[in-house]
Amino acid sequence: MPGTQGIGSVATFLLPGAEPMPLPDRPGATVKPVSAARAAEAAKEMEATFLALLLKQMRESLDTEDGGGLFPGDTGDVQGGLFDQFMSRHLAEVGGVGMAAALARQLHGPAPETHTDAPARPPRGYTSGPARG
Numbered sequence: 001m002p003g004t005q006g007i008g009s010v011a012t013f014l015l016p017g018a019e020p021m022p023l024p025d026r027p028g029a030t031v032k033p034v035s036a037a038r039a040a041e042a043a044k045e046m047e048a049t050f051l052a053l054l055l056k057q058m059r060e061s062l063d064t065e066d067g068g069g070l071f072p073g074d075t076g077d078v079q080g081g082l083f084d085q086f087m088s089r090h091l092a093e094v095g096g097v098g099m100a101a102a103l104a105r106q107l108h109g110p111a112p113e114t115h116t117d118a119p120a121r122p123p124r125g126y127t128s129g130p131a132r133g
Helices: 036-060 078-093 099-108
Strands: 011-013 021-023
Touching: 036 078, 036 099
Parallel strands: none
Antiparallel strands: 011 021
16 A cells, blocks of 8 residues: 555654654554753744744834835845844844743643642631521
8 A cells, every 4th residue: 555654553753853752553642742942942933933023014014105114225125124034033032022931831831730738728708607697
């Protein structure tokens, strides 16, 4: 059957630059979570891309009539494109708008749950026992 060469009972999943990991032949198989450094780098790149698009839209909203705009005379938008790219990367490197941190938290997964033996405090104004009449 064409297209089935090399497929056995255990599939192999490969991320770029990673060692092959066998995935079991069962529903709900999972792959190791990404490292925090890889998640942070991917999130930073995503934020830089978002900021570049945002800067481009902001720059294009400037009045370009009568030689105005951010780069007057740049008819091919070369200077504007380079400005957007370098400014967005710089902004992402120095902290950006917080989008990279939020994405990295999402990519890294939830924090492990902690359990305590202490009972939760009742809400303010709550009284236990029969209702007062």
